[in-house]
Amino acid sequence: MTTSAALSRPGPRGRLAAFLHRHARVRLSLLLSAPLAWLGLAYLGALAALFVTAFWSTDTFTGDLVRSFTWANFQDLVTGDVYRTIALRSLGVAVAVTLIDLIVAFPMAFAMAKLASPRAQRWLVILVLTPLWASYLVKAYAWRVMLSSDGVLGWGYGLTATIATLSYLWLPYMILPIYAGLERLPSSLLDAAGDLGARGWRTFRTVVWPLSFPAVVAGSIFTFSLSLGDYITVKIVGGKSQLIGNVVYDNIGAANNLPFAAAVATVPVVIMLVYLAAVRRTGALENL
Amino acid sequence: MNLSRTARASLWTALVLGLGVIYVPLGVVVLNSFNSDRTFGWPPPGFTLQWWGAAWRSTGVRDALWTSVQAGLGATVIALLLGTMAAFAVQRYRFFGRDTVSLLIVLPIALPGIVTGIALSNTFHSVLGVPLGLFTVIVGHATFCVVTVYNNVLARLRRMGLNLEEASADLGADTFTTFRLVTFPMMRSALLAGGLLAFALSFDEIIVTTFTAGAGVRTLPIWIFENLFRPNQAPVVNVVAAALIVVSVVPIYLAQRLSGGDPQTR
Numbered sequence: 001m002t003t004s005a006a007l008s009r010p011g012p013r014g015r016l017a018a019f020l021h022r023h024a025r026v027r028l029s030l031l032l033s034a035p036l037a038w039l040g041l042a043y044l045g046a047l048a049a050l051f052v053t054a055f056w057s058t059d060t061f062t063g064d065l066v067r068s069f070t071w072a073n074f075q076d077l078v079t080g081d082v083y084r085t086i087a088l089r090s091l092g093v094a095v096a097v098t099l100i101d102l103i104v105a106f107p108m109a110f111a112m113a114k115l116a117s118p119r120a121q122r123w124l125v126i127l128v129l130t131p132l133w134a135s136y137l138v139k140a141y142a143w144r145v146m147l148s149s150d151g152v153l154g155w156g157y158g159l160t161a162t163i164a165t166l167s168y169l170w171l172p173y174m175i176l177p178i179y180a181g182l183e184r185l186p187s188s189l190l191d192a193a194g195d196l197g198a199r200g201w202r203t204f205r206t207v208v209w210p211l212s213f214p215a216v217v218a219g220s221i222f223t224f225s226l227s228l229g230d231y232i233t234v235k236i237v238g239g240k241s242q243l244i245g246n247v248v249y250d251n252i253g254a255a256n257n258l259p260f261a262a263a264v265a266t267v268p269v270v271i272m273l274v275y276l277a278a279v280r281r282t283g284a285l286e287n288l
Numbered sequence: 289m290n291l292s293r294t295a296r297a298s299l300w301t302a303l304v305l306g307l308g309v310i311y312v313p314l315g316v317v318v319l320n321s322f323n324s325d326r327t328f329g330w331p332p333p334g335f336t337l338q339w340w341g342a343a344w345r346s347t348g349v350r351d352a353l354w355t356s357v358q359a360g361l362g363a364t365v366i367a368l369l370l371g372t373m374a375a376f377a378v379q380r381y382r383f384f385g386r387d388t389v390s391l392l393i394v395l396p397i398a399l400p401g402i403v404t405g406i407a408l409s410n411t412f413h414s415v416l417g418v419p420l421g422l423f424t425v426i427v428g429h430a431t432f433c434v435v436t437v438y439n440n441v442l443a444r445l446r447r448m449g450l451n452l453e454e455a456s457a458d459l460g461a462d463t464f465t466t467f468r469l470v471t472f473p474m475m476r477s478a479l480l481a482g483g484l485l486a487f488a489l490s491f492d493e494i495i496v497t498t499f500t501a502g503a504g505v506r507t508l509p510i511w512i513f514e515n516l517f518r519p520n521q522a523p524v525v526n527v528v529a530a531a532l533i534v535v536s537v538v539p540i541y542l543a544q545r546l547s548g549g550d551p552q553t554r
Binding site: 013014017018020021024027028031032033034035036038039040042043044045046047049050053065104105107108110111112115124126127128130131132133134135136137138139141142143145146168171172175200221222225226228229230231232236245248249252258261262265268269272276280 | 392399401402410465513539
């Protein structure tokens with residue numbers, strides 16, 4: 001037996017195992033080392049570097065980076081009416097998409113979690129998950145075909161089309177966390193509420209909603225963030241409308257102005273950080 | 289449960305309608321891949337397998353598919369390692385900044401993809417001087433894939449408890465043996481589920497990919513986007529799309545069986 005051999009005559013492996021067993025802090029540091037190096041140092045470092053770039057500028061003749069401090073990018077961002085409109089429009093689109101998804105997803109998730117039989121539940125989860133694997137582009141493209149003026153819906157392209165398409169794209173991201181949250185919610189609580197005389201709506205308002213709120217917030221993180229950063233759907237169905245993502249993209253590509261792109265990119269980051277900080281206490285992050 | 293008949297009926301209706309809305313566009317894509325009309329005239333004048341043949345023979349599609357598979361596998365392996373390590377640290381230890389670690393892992397998918405994309409490409413390009421290519425795509429994908437593995441393993445560890453591992457240690461197994469014979473077999477299905485999701489996330493990603501892929505690297509989503517607006521490529525794009533929809537059913541089914549098939553969860 002290898003185990004008894006390791007006990008009686010500790011080789012290097014046995015000694016290492018014993019050392020690790022005795023020193024919980026060493027085990028912890030080893031476990032944390034790689035994830036923290038990757039996400040803490042490399043990823044946060046990259047974000048920080050991008051943020052620093054936002055205070056630089058580009059030489060208008062050569063297109064090279066000028067590495068000296070300036071507020072100019074942020075000034076342009078704040079004073080430019082165009083950018084304020086685009087930022088507000090993006091925020092509006094993200095909020096609209098999140099609300100639409102919430103309204104559509106909640107009843108679906110509830111029916112899945114509380115009305116369907118366990119067997120049906122598994123199939124329903126698969127039904128909701130599968131479209132996530134179908135390419136994002138393909139779905140946006142399918143909507144382009146349907147929305148085109150001679151298509152099935154025929155709404156034409158624009159902001160409404162963008163909101164509809166984004167809501168469609170991110171709907172499963174809202175259904176799944178809410179479903180998971182509702183599934184964890186014991187049905188006995190609903191029965192108890194009923195026994196105490198609460199009707200459907202009251203049970204929803206006082207029991208179901210408060211207990212599933214973290215899951216709702218978890219879903220909204222996806223729909224909100226995914227909508228805020230999107231520029232591809234807008235290109236496919238948005239017609240001439242622009243969102244923050246397009247401004248960032250155009251400034252990197254055509255305009256070759258990374259500093260300004262970085263400054264614009266801080267807008268969704270700040271919005272998301274404020275949002276994450278606000279919802280952290282709800283426990284939503286464990287529901288992702 | 290004390291739901292009225294109407295409430296039940298309307299919830300079921302909402303579910304069926306919702307699923308209908310989700311699936312109709314996908315169905316149209318699959319149907320159009322057999323549409324003999326090049327511009328997807330509706331209703332289809334006839335059905336043909338010609339586009340499937342064209343897609344099969346297209347080298348662009350094959351190369352892109354291979355690139356996507358490589359990127360997905362690379363990102364998944366890294367995500368499995370990092371996600372499992374982080375999940376163990378957060379679930380099994382109490383330490384200062386524990387909540388921050390979970391926040392850090394969620395951050396790459398919580399922030400808009402374009403931000404992650406330009407932050408990474410800027411770092412590769414102007415800070416580290418690494419040429420953009422498949423490697424940088426893998427690094428970018430791994431960054432936002434960690435969370436899927438992390439969540440699956442975390443949930444599994446929470447449910448597993450420590451009893452079996454302690455029993456193993458009491459019977460004389462050292463740290464490594466316990467991990468190999470007890471901990472790992474119990475986590476295997478969670479790892480597989482997390483890994484499948486990570487692969488899926490990577491396989492479909494386009495925004496981070498756009499910024500971290502060099503000129504020569506073309507994943508399947510990039511190929512689709514490049515060809516999306518070319519009218520004469522439309523049928524082939526549609527076939528690729530339909531194939532992705534059909535193929536996607538298999539891994540999802542597996543992941544679901546693995547993560548949800550546990551009797552303890554019910």
